[in-house]
Amino acid sequence: MLILIEVYKKQYKYLKIFFSLLILSVCIFLSIFSFLSVNQKPYSLFVEFDDAYGLKQGTPVTYKGVNIGVVNRISLSINKVVVLLTIRSSKTLIPYNSIFEANQIGLFNDIIISIKPQSNVNYSSKNIKVLGTDEMGFSYTLAKFLPHDSYIRGYKGISYDDLIRSTTRIAQRFDDPRFFSLFYLLLKNSLYISDEILILIYNSSIASQMIIHSVVSILS
Structure with a gap:
């Protein structure tokens, strides 16, 4: 009987150590995850288009070909379409002089919003000026970059429909x-x-x- 009690005590001790290590590992993982989440807090941009051009919720947003966010919401009014973009990380800075275009790509004419800066920005501490911290808790240094909730004008980019339409018109002219x-x-x-x-x-x-x-x- 005493031997069984000793065996149970040892097993209980090992289980206690195991669960303690498990809880400690979970706490460390959650701490690291929360730290990364704080450093990569998303922000939003509003882009105005004349037409939706096939945009929908979940449409990718790319900057120089790299996926940096998605279309979160589309609002329709009489003379315009306003698209809400969610940029995944506050560390992704977009220059003020960037052009926002709705382009068709691929064999299936997938729609994306591509962001292209018109010129390179010299990102250094001498050229960047901190303007303060917004209500979301991260600061924007942003004499040269778009801050949270910026309102931008968007344009129609590459469209295969327009290309087919133009080719059809040319063929009709030849006929x-x-x-x-x-x-x-x-x-x-x-x-x-x-x-x-x-x-x-x-x-x-x-x-x-x-x-x-x-x-x-x-x-x-």
């Missing part, structure tokens, strides 16, 4: 008989003008030869 008649008339006039120019050059060369021959005869 138009008036185009061929105009092209034939232009070609005919070009040939006539080229013939006249050749005749003029030939006559000019003959006249110059006659003048040179006359001058040589007089001098001799």
